[in-house]
Amino acid sequence: MQRWILRKKNHITLISAILIAIGFTSALAFKNEAVAVLALVSASILGIAPIAIQAYQALRVKVVSIDVLVTIAVIGAFFIKNFEESAIVTFLFLFGAYLERRTLNKTRSAIKELTEMTPESALKQMENGEFEEVDVDEVDVGDILLVKTGAKIPVDGTVLSGEGSINEASITGESFPVSKEKGSTVFAGTILDNGTIQISADRVGEDTTFGKIIELVEEAQDSKSEAERFIDRFAKYYTPAVLLLGIVVWLFSRNLELAITILVLGCPGALVIGVPVSNVAGIGNGARNGVLLKGSEVIGDFSRLDTMVFDKTGTLTVGNPAVSERVYYGEHIDEALGYLASVERESDHPLAKAVLEEIGGTTFSPVENTEVVKGGGITATVSEHRVAVGNVALMEQENVVLNEQAKADIIRFEKSGNSLVLTSVDGELKILMGIRDQIRPGVKEDLIKLKKLGVKNLVMLSGDNQGTVDVVSRELGLTQAHGNMLPEDKSAYIKKLIEEDQIVAFVGDGVNDSPSLALAHIGIAMGSGSDVAIETSDVVLMNSDFGRLPHALGLAKATARNMKQNIFIAVGVVLFLLAGVFFSEWMNMSIGMLVHEASILVVILNGMRLLRYQLRKNKAMKQS
Amino acid sequence: MKKATIQLETLTCPSCVLKIENATKSLDGVDKESVKVLFNSSKVKLDFDEEKLSVEDISKAVTALGYEVKKSQVK
Numbered sequence: 001m002q003r004w005i006l007r008k009k010n011h012i013t014l015i016s017a018i019l020i021a022i023g024f025t026s027a028l029a030f031k032n033e034a035v036a037v038l039a040l041v042s043a044s045i046l047g048i049a050p051i052a053i054q055a056y057q058a059l060r061v062k063v064v065s066i067d068v069l070v071t072i073a074v075i076g077a078f079f080i081k082n083f084e085e086s087a088i089v090t091f092l093f094l095f096g097a098y099l100e101r102r103t104l105n106k107t108r109s110a111i112k113e114l115t116e117m118t119p120e121s122a123l124k125q126m127e128n129g130e131f132e133e134v135d136v137d138e139v140d141v142g143d144i145l146l147v148k149t150g151a152k153i154p155v156d157g158t159v160l161s162g163e164g165s166i167n168e169a170s171i172t173g174e175s176f177p178v179s180k181e182k183g184s185t186v187f188a189g190t191i192l193d194n195g196t197i198q199i200s201a202d203r204v205g206e207d208t209t210f211g212k213i214i215e216l217v218e219e220a221q222d223s224k225s226e227a228e229r230f231i232d233r234f235a236k237y238y239t240p241a242v243l244l245l246g247i248v249v250w251l252f253s254r255n256l257e258l259a260i261t262i263l264v265l266g267c268p269g270a271l272v273i274g275v276p277v278s279n280v281a282g283i284g285n286g287a288r289n290g291v292l293l294k295g296s297e298v299i300g301d302f303s304r305l306d307t308m309v310f311d312k313t314g315t316l317t318v319g320n321p322a323v324s325e326r327v328y329y330g331e332h333i334d335e336a337l338g339y340l341a342s343v344e345r346e347s348d349h350p351l352a353k354a355v356l357e358e359i360g361g362t363t364f365s366p367v368e369n370t371e372v373v374k375g376g377g378i379t380a381t382v383s384e385h386r387v388a389v390g391n392v393a394l395m396e397q398e399n400v401v402l403n404e405q406a407k408a409d410i411i412r413f414e415k416s417g418n419s420l421v422l423t424s425v426d427g428e429l430k431i432l433m434g435i436r437d438q439i440r441p442g443v444k445e446d447l448i449k450l451k452k453l454g455v456k457n458l459v460m461l462s463g464d465n466q467g468t469v470d471v472v473s474r475e476l477g478l479t480q481a482h483g484n485m486l487p488e489d490k491s492a493y494i495k496k497l498i499e500e501d502q503i504v505a506f507v508g509d510g511v512n513d514s515p516s517l518a519l520a521h522i523g524i525a526m527g528s529g530s531d532v533a534i535e536t537s538d539v540v541l542m543n544s545d546f547g548r549l550p551h552a553l554g555l556a557k558a559t560a561r562n563m564k565q566n567i568f569i570a571v572g573v574v575l576f577l578l579a580g581v582f583f584s585e586w587m588n589m590s591i592g593m594l595v596h597e598a599s600i601l602v603v604i605l606n607g608m609r610l611l612r613y614q615l616r617k618n619k620a621m622k623q624s
Numbered sequence: 625m626k627k628a629t630i631q632l633e634t635l636t637c638p639s640c641v642l643k644i645e646n647a648t649k650s651l652d653g654v655d656k657e658s659v660k661v662l663f664n665s666s667k668v669k670l671d672f673d674e675e676k677l678s679v680e681d682i683s684k685a686v687t688a689l690g691y692e693v694k695k696s697q698v699k
Contacts, residue, residue: 006690057689058639061646065639101636108634108664115665222662236642272639280664 002053009050013094019043020087040083047090048074064240069263072243073589076260088590089264096597100273103604107277110284110611111221115214117170117189122154123147136205143201147192156208157199159184164195171209171542212535216294217287221280223295228275231567235272242266258581265577265592270599274566277607282559285611290542291552296563298538301521302553303560304503308455309494309516311508312462312472315526315546317437321351323358324418325434327409336430338362339382340423343389346370347378351421354435373397377421388424400424406432417471436468442547444476449550449615453557457502461490491515505539507549524549554615562610566603573599625655626698628679630668633692635661640691644668647685653677674698 005012023039026032048071055067070093077086105112122139123131123146131146136154139145144160147153153166165177170189177193180186186199189210205211242263250259279296286293293299310316328336342364344352370380376397377390388398392410395402400422402410409432413420418434447458457479462469466483473481482493494516497504506513506520517523517536525537526544541548577595580587635641641661648668649656653676660669672682683693 003690054690058643061643061650061689063639063642063646065643066637067639097636101634104636105634111664218662218665218667221664222660235639239639273637276663 005050005053009094010098012046012050013091013098016043016047016087016091016094019046020091023084023087037083040087044074044078044083044086044090047087047094051090051093064243066239066267066269069239069242069246069267072246073260073263076256076263077589080256082257085589089593092590092593092597096269096593096600099597099601100604103601103608104273104277107281107604107607107611108221108284110288111217111280114170114217114287117152118210118214119152119154119188123151139201139204141201141204145199145201147186147197147199149192149194149196151192153186153188153190153192153199155188155199155201155205156203156210157186157201159186160198160200162195162197164197165193167191167193171213213292216292217283220293220295220298221283222276223279223297228296231271231275239266261581261587261589261592264589264596265581265587266574267593267596269596270566270570270573270603273600274570274603274607275563277604278559278562278566278610281607281610282555282562282613285613286552286555289551289555290545290548291555292540292542293552293556293559294538294540298522299556299559301503302505302539302556305455305505305522305553306502307457307459307497308450308505308507309459309461309490309497309520310478311490311506311513311516312460312464312469313437314509315440315507316443316460316472316476317439321354321419321435321437323354323433324436325413325416326358327406327432329403329406329429329432332425333430334362336423336425338365339385339387339425340389340431342367342382343370343378343380343387351419351435355421355433358433385425386427389421391420392422395422395424395429398424398427400427400429402429414467415471417468419465419468437464437472439472439475440546446547446550447476447478450553453550453553455553461485461493487513487515491519494519509544524552551615555610555613558613559610562607566606569599569603569606625671626674626679627671628669628682629697630679630683630686630693631695631697632666632668632686633694635663635666635691640689643689644686644691647689648682651677651682651685654682 019039020043023036023043026039027036051067052071055065055071058065058067070089074086074090077083077089119136121133122136124134124139125144125146126132139155145154145157149164159180159182161182163179163181165179166186167177168187168190171187180197186197187210188208206215245266246259246263249262250256253259275296279299282299283293293302337359341356341359341362344355345364346367365383368381370378372378373390373394376394377388379386379388379398381387388394388400406429410420413432413434416434418436421433421435422429423431450458460469460473460478460481462481462483463485464483469481469483485493490513494504494506498519498521504520505522505524506516507524507526508517509526514536517525522539523537524539524541526541526546539552541552573595577587577592641663644661645659648654648659648670653673655671658669658671662669668686670682672679679696679698683696687693
C-alpha cells in the first residue's frame with residue numbers, strides 16, 4: 001500500500017490539482033462552501049498521504065526530513081481548519097518534487113549518456129567452439145570473443161584475427177576511425193565501424209579503461225568539497241532546528257498558524273540541492289568534451305588558479321625532435337650522408353632517429369671502431385674514412401677546422417633553438433644539421449586563451465638546455481621558462497610556488513612527471529586514456545588534446561561561479577521568507593511553499609546552463 | 625568483507641541520501657565507514673560482512689524506505 005501510494009505520486013499530484021480547482025471554483029463562482037471544503041479536504045488528505053509516508057520512513061531511521069516539517073505543518077493547518085492552505089501546500093510540494101525530478105534528470109543527462117555506452121553483452125566462444133551471446137559480466141580474462149560490424153567492443157583486449165576500423169570516441173574523444181588488425185589493442189566501449197574481429201579479453205568490467213573512466217566520473221559528480229560537507233552537516237541539524245523553532249514559537253505565542261508557517265518556510269530545499277546540481281552539470285559538460293574533472297574540490301581549486309606550469313617535451317611540443325635546418329660544406333656530400341646514416345643507424349640517441357628520418361634512403365656502409373665520446377658524440381671508421389658525428393666540442397677534439405661560414409651557421413642555428421649535429425669526414429666538416437622539437441599546433445592560441453581566462457603566470461620547465469627552452473618560451477609568450485631541470489627539480493619548483501601561496505596547476509604527460517602532478521594543487525595529465533594519467537591527475541585531457549585545456553579552465557570557472565550563485569539564491573530566499581514572516585502581512589504557508597519550490601527550480605535551471613557552456617572562442621581570438 | 629554496489633531508482637531529494645545512509649549504517653554487519661550514497665548517480669556503495677547479512681537484506685532495508693532497487697552487485 002505504501003509503495004503503491006508512492007508510485008502513484010504523479011497521479012495524486014494531478015488529482016489534487018483538479019480537486020483544488022474544483023474547490024476554488026465552487027467557493028468563488030458558485031459560493032458553495034460545502035463543496036469547496038469537501039474538495040479541499042480531499043485534496044489535502046490525498047496529497048499528504050505520500051508525504052506522510054516518506055516522513056514516517058525518515059523518522060524511523062532518525063532523520064528529520066523536509067517531509068516531516070511539511071506533514072506537521074499540514075496537520076496543523078487542518079487543526080485550525082485552514083483547508084485552502086493545507087491543500088495548496090501539499091500540492092505545491094508534490095508538484096515541485098515532480099519538476100525537480102524532471103529537471104534533475106536533465107542536469108545528469110550528459111553523464112548518463114556516457115554510462116549508457118557501457119557494453120552489455122558479448123559473443124563468447126563456448127566449449128563447443130560456437131559463439132554465444134552472454135552478459136558482459138560473464139566474460140572473464142582470457143575468453144575469446146567475436147565482435148561484428150556495428151557492435152561495441154565488450155572488453156579491453158587484443159585482436160586475434162580479422163581486421164576492421166574502430167571508432168574510439170568514447171575513450172579518446174576523437175571520432176576518427178582507427179584501423180585494427182591482428183595484435184592491435186582494442187578498448188571496451190569503442191565501436192567497430194566495419195569488419196569482423198575476434199579478440200581475447202585482457203581486462204574486463206571495471207578494470208577496463210572505459211570502466212575506470214565511468215567510475216571516475218561517477219565518483220567525481222558525487223564528490224564533495226569542504227563547503228558542501230559543511231552544508232550537509234548544517235542541513236542535518238537545520239531541519240530539526242526549524243522544527244524546534246516552530247514548537248518554541250507555538251508554545252510562546254500560542255499562534256499555531258505562525259508556528260506552522262515557520263515550518264514550511266524553514267524547508268532547506270535550494271540550499272542542499274544547489275551545489276550538487278552545478279557539480280553534476282559541470283562535470284557532465286566536461287565528460288562530453290573530453291575533459292575529466294575529478295570532483296568539486298578540483299573545480300574549486302582550478303577556478304582560482306594563479307600559475308600554470310608546463311612540461312615542455314610532449315606537452316607544449318610534439319615530443320618528436322626533427323631536423324629543421326641543414327647546411328652542406330664541400331664535395332662528396334652523398335657519401336658523407338651515407339656515412340652519417342650508417343653511424344646513426346647503430347645509435348639509440350634520440351637525435352639519431354631524427355637524422356635518419358631526414359636522410360631517408362641511402363647506401364649504408366659497414367661501421368668499425370665505434371667509440372662514444374661522452375658529452376660529444378660518436379667517432380667511427382666507415383669505408384676506411386674517419387667519421388665524427390657530434391657537437392662543436394667533438395669537432396674541436398678531432399681538430400676539425402670550422403671556417404667563418406660554418407661558425408656563422410652554427411650561431412644562427414643555436415639562436416633559433418636547435419640542437420646541433422656536425423659531421424666530419426677525415427677531419428673535414430661536411431654536414432651541419434639543426435634539430436628541433438616542433439611546437440604543437442595551436443598551442444600558442446590556447447595559451448593566449450588561458451591568459452585571457454585569468455592565469456597570471458605561464459611557466460615552462462624542461463630538461464633541455466636553457467637556449468632551446470628560451471626560444472620556445474619566446475615563441476609562445478610564456479612568463480618564465482627554466483631549462484636543465486630533472487624531474488626532482490621540477491617538483492621542487494612546484495613546491496616553492498605552493499609555499500608562496502600560489503595555486504598551481506602542472507600540465508605533463510603523466511608518466512615521468514608523476515611527482516609534480518601529484519604535488520601541484522591541480523595535476524593535469526595529457527593522457528590518451530592511459531591508466532597512470534587517469535589515476536594520478538586531477539584533470540585528464542582525453543587523447544592528449546592540449547586544445548581542451550582552455551575549455552577545462554573556463555568550465556571550472558563557470559562551474560565554481562554557478563555554485564556560488566546557487567548558494568546565494570538559496571540563502572537569499574530563506575532570509576527573504578523569514579523577513580516576510582516577521583515584517584509583512586501577506587506572508588503565509590502557500591506563498592512560502594511556492595517561493596521555496598520556485599527557488600529549487602531556479603537553482604536547477606541555473607545549473608543546467610553549464611551543460612551548454614562553451615568557451616567563447618571568437619572573443620579570445622579577436623583580442624589577440 | 626564484500627563490496628556491494630546497489631543501483632537505485634533516480635534519487636531526487638538530498639534528504640533521501642541521509643535516510644538511506646542512516647538506514648544502511650544501522651544494519652548489523654555493514655561497515656559504517658564505507659557507506660557512500662551517491663546522489664547524482666543514485667547508487668549506494670558499501671562494504672559488508674557476508675556472514676552476518678546478504679546483499680538482499682541491505683536491498684530490503686533500502687526498499688523499506690520507499691526506494692526501488694534496480695540492480696545490485698557484489699564482489
